[in-house]
Amino acid sequence: GLQLTADNFELTTDLVISSEGRIPNADQLGLANVGVTFDRHGIQVNDHLQTANPHIYAIGDVSDTPVPKLTPVAGFEARYLVGELTHPGAAIKYPVV
Numbered sequence: 001g002l003q004l005t006a007d008n009f010e011l012t013t014d015l016v017i018s019s020e021g022r023i024p025n026a027d028q029l030g031l032a033n034v035g036v037t038f039d040r041h042g043i044q045v046n047d048h049l050q051t052a053n054p055h056i057y058a059i060g061d062v063s064d065t066p067v068p069k070l071t072p073v074a075g076f077e078a079r080y081l082v083g084e085l086t087h088p089g090a091a092i093k094y095p096v097v
Contacts, residue, residue: 018071024061039064049081057081067094 004011017085024039035053037044042064049057049065060074067073073094080092 048084049092051075067097073097
């Protein structure tokens with residue numbers, strides 16, 4: 001068995017599953033100096049992954065998008081952004097995740 005302990009809490013169990021969120025450290029990047037806005041969910045982007053500064057884009061875990069922060073999603077966003085930078089066009093449309 002596994003023993004979980006905390007303040008005024010103790011539990012013996014056979015299995016422990018941990019699900020933890022990610023908090024971006026965007027506040028340490030000096031983004032306000034270049035006009036990029038962010039909050040506790042990440043860097044704010046439009047539906048072309050463009051930040052408030054039109055010359056800066058954000059993808060992956062650091063961006064505030066409506067999809068899970070998963071490696072395949074970041075890869076999808078990277079491929080979309082390459083296409084967007086070479087041939088600007090349609091907004092990103094995420095597949096079912």
